[in-house]
Amino acid sequence: MESGLFIEKLILVLVLFAVSLGIAMYSTYLERKVAAWFQDRVGPDRAGPWGLLQPLADGGKMFFKEDFIPFHSDKWLFIIAPGIAMFVSLVTGAVIPWGPELVLESGHTIALQVANVNIGILFIMGFVSIGVYGIMIGGWASNNKYSLFGAIRASSQMISYELAMGVSVITIVMMSGSMGINDIVTSQHGFWDNGWFTWYAFKQPIAFLIFFICALAECNRAPFDLAECESELIGGYHTEYGSMKLGFFLFAEYTNMFISSAVIAALFFGGYNFPGMDHFSGWALTLIGTGVFFAKIVFFIFVFMWIRWTLPRFRYDQLMHLGWKKLIPLALINMLITAVIIAISEGWFSK
Amino acid sequence: MQSLTNRSKMVSDKKMTFLEKLYLPAIFGGMIITAKHLFRKNNTIKYPEEQRVFAPVYRGQHVLKRDEQGRENCTACGLCAVACPAEAITMVANERKKGEEHLYREEKYAEVYEINMLRCIFCGLCEEACPKEAIFLTDRIVKTDDNRPDFVYGKDRLVEDVNNRIDVSRRQLTGKRKEK
Amino acid sequence: MASKLTNEEVYTLLKNAFGDKVGEMLTPFDLLTVEVAAESANAIIEWLKKDEKLQVSYLTVLGGVHYPEDKGREIAVVYHLHSLVNNFRIRLKAFLPIENPTIATITYLYVGANWMERETFDFYGVIFAGHPNLKRVLNDDSMDYFPMRKEYQLEDATREDKDDRFFGRE
Amino acid sequence: MSNENEDYLEEYKQDRLSHETIDGDLATLNLGPTHPATHGIFENILTVDGEKILDAVQTVGYIHRAFEKIAERRPYNQITTLTDRLNYCSSPINNIGWALTMEKLIGCEVPKRVDYMRVIIMELARINDHLICNSVIGVDTGALTGFTYLFQQREAIYELFEEVCGARLTTNMCRIGGFERDFSKTFWTKLDAFLLNFPKVFTEFDNLLSRNRIFMDRTIGAGPISAERALEYSFSGPNLRAAGVDYDVRVMNPYCSYEDFDFIIPVGSQGDTYDRFQVRQEEIRQSLSIIKQAIAKMPEGPYHAGLPEFYLPPKQDVYEKMEALIYHFKIVMGETPVPVGEIYQSVEGGNGELGFYLISDGGRSPYRLQFRRPCFIYYQAYPEMIKGQTISDAVLTLSSMNVIAGELDA
Amino acid sequence: MGKVTLDAKLETINGQGFQLTSIDKAIGLARANSLWPLPFATSCCGIEFMATMGSNYDLARFGMERMSFSPRQADLLIVAGTISKKLGPVLKKVYEQMAEPKWVLSVGACASSGGIFDTYSVLQGIDRVIPVDVYVPGCPPRPEQIIDGIMKIHEMVKNESLRRRNSSEYKDMLGTFNIESDGE
Structure with a gap:
């Protein structure tokens, strides 16, 4: 690999790492504030101006909290679990194109994507499902029944919803003709083309709905937060975790939410594309495009929170029922219809 | 079972309409309700910066009143201690000596008067029991503390300061004493 | 809603059915109160429940009372029963000696009597013969006395922040 | 140690x-x-x-506080403070229930106005109680927001209580013979404001949950009990009504002039969590209507009965009249003779029939005072109700039964 | 009651070797603003604690809205309500399961001293079982008083040296309650 590219990617990775951490941190702050606004409250306001230092206070506290490992637990697995959760959630960001390619005046192009893998979607789905290993190992190693319940719930939920999610994404793959995220985003260029929306959310509303619901479930967000649901399982898989290990779990949850929002924005809402983007080029295009992408991400994070603070949660069997008996058939039917329409429009049947 | 009265009415309807079965209308309806609150002014009282106004009859920290001439009203009759369900009041009575008329209104006075604020349940029965209008509960709240013995409030913290009177006139008028 | 039965009516029926197992009729504050022999208390309650006219089939509350002065019948078990259909209440009292306070359980008639009987056992030591699980319910199993009996003191012996002289009692 | x-x-x-x-x-x-x-x-x-x-x-018994034992050592007028702490979500009902018991024992007629004032307070307390229960059902299903909306309204009710008696939760509100003081002007304005605001918020809460399929799926069929079983267990209150039995003490044995008011008794069909939730929701609406009727019909008159032997005289009279001073001392020392007798008085508490079985031997304190605590009686049905259900259902059943620890453990 | 005066805790802060450094101060501030409570709510005071969490008083302002029902994650044990002798050992167990540093707020008359329940079944103050940092009087206390108590705890947290929990004074103090300082 030539050294210039290496440095370029290294910088990108570091920036991405920092941004992911920063966004995850401030998502916790946003979550608290959003909850407060929905509930006619103020939310954190004593740590720094408007409570802006709240995430730092939480982090600082957790770092200096007693690092406790329960006597009956499997120590290595207990320690390793939050690490897995954290690592997996961060690594998925690698294949997402964070902005339009930057074309410098010298003709050199810099891609704002760490790795343009041609199976980007598979990569994301694969890694996201590894994420549940962190939860499972953590829940199992704690040697606590509530944790175990949380872990089992999380893993079966992950498997069930992964399926519907995958099937709903296949429609997008069929329409764009590629599994690379960059290609999918590029195929949604602009906003309006040939008298029709380019964004897949409008072309495939059902696929979007299914994907969105599944994304909620994959992130263990309400109304699918059965793995930790406070009123039943106390803390679920992280019941026995304290200090920074708990911090890692919470961090992973928020990073997951960030990545999920990014994937939704990229797959269904055109990623960095925005209406009238053809009038810009060079630095301006990259900056605005990236800004638009992050605005979309923040919006979806907000929607995640909005749903969490509005809806009651499912019961475990009802969750399975919804996944297997409703979403998967619906996704399959949607896939079939899409396939037929594509086949007709490509003229396969006229031969 | 047969109906006992003619007033009963079935209120629980468990049949869902088709729309309700779709989840979405109720979900969006709920989200609209919460979204409305997003733009509503918050309802929080930012204690300690802002303070809520307590009702005039609020039952907070006690005060031992002095009369207009600055003499203690309490005559150590012990009714408040008897009336206290938490047994939080203790007192030691003493005879007023010559030359102390400016300090104590009655011939007997409480040499020691202690209320254990951790025991006290702020029921207001002592105030009701007092025949001399000496003890009142006020709309001040008792301070928190980290040392348990400090919660036994003696006369130093209960008797009002001559120069810094605590106004209880409003609660005196509500029912316990009619305006002339 | 007025009651559909009168005290006299019910008492007469009861007296006819059980004869001298039923004591005299008292009506403090218009509530029919009957002292019943301890050995036939459960039979009377069963009869009241099964009688088609009375239908006294709701156990309002069951509890004990301790009368230390009343020798030979120190412990009373008091049943409050209610006929929802007729809106008629009745109180039955059975007296037991403190040496052997045993009475038949009524859990086979009312499931809800289970805890009430356990509570009465817990407080007064009344033994309900035939009870499926007669052990303390509110207090710790390790307690070795029946706290609601009059001779036991109420206060926690370890409290030291009060002086009894000030409270108008011993 | x-x-x-x-x-x-x-x-x-x-x-x-x-x-x-x-x-x-x-x-x-x-x-x-x-x-x-x-x-x-x-x-x-x-x-x-x-x-x-x-x-x-x-x-059970983790917060057993020996109420019945304490009651045998306290003078009659101090027992109000104990009843506060039975079902602390609706303590005014307990206070008034105790006052009614005493009034029945000494044979005192209270003025009509006192009855109506008590009805207002009791219905406010009932709303308060049901609000806690229903909002907590919401919390246990994961919808925390409705809880915060309702708790703002509970603050409004607290303010009303504070205006009447000076405390928010453990009110110690009622006196034998009437109220400690008349309702102030502020109380009436605040009550009007509450009656105006509350229905809006309540409708919002209702819309958030009642017809939401997720919530309905969660609650329908969770922790059911049949009417026959419920009666066997001596259920009462909303939990019995949810099973379909329209037993309400307010209608069966009216006290406090409840016969003057027109209200319906909501019932459910299967006694599951959804039925209990809906019965409580409807009872809140009925309570509002009762309060409005009481305000409309509120008669003029004194706020306490003329009962010198049990109701404390005004402080001025204690200064000026020997007779008042003697009564004052007698009441506080608990030396006024009470009739000997046995009495059972029940009121419709937040959770069902709250009964007071009092035996008086004429002494300073009750010879025996037994509380019929509805929570204690029906909580024993809990295992039967959750058998065959999931852990999530068990959690919901527990919160929808509204078992109050203070009442359960006495 | 034990002979421990809880002031001893505060005294050790400024004892030799326990001067507050700037790191101590920063961490103290962080801890104070992120005290996750474990509500051990048993009765009436629990309802007032719920009111404190509600919109009108909003504990979230202090960064405390995240309830940690798991003792491992909690920093502040809020004991609100009567603790009976039957429940005492449970409370102690919960305290032992909490990770250091931990603080205890005793809310209301019952938890602090038994209140009106001077009876055979009620523990006359939780400081017979676990060390208490701040007492809140009232039956139940108003939310204002609970917030006062929490802010008092904040003061303590801010002024606490990082190393106090390792000091022998602290271990001795726990020893008087028969609590071993290393968790379980």
């Missing part, structure tokens, strides 16, 4: 908390004593197969 404490701690070292074992396919799970869903301290030892509950054993 005293030896006595040491001893019982030692005994406890055989540690009931870590008795969890997994044998074969069945596991034992301790729900409580400090589980977040217990809202109070209840311990349920569940035998579960996966998430399905096969058996449950409760332990």
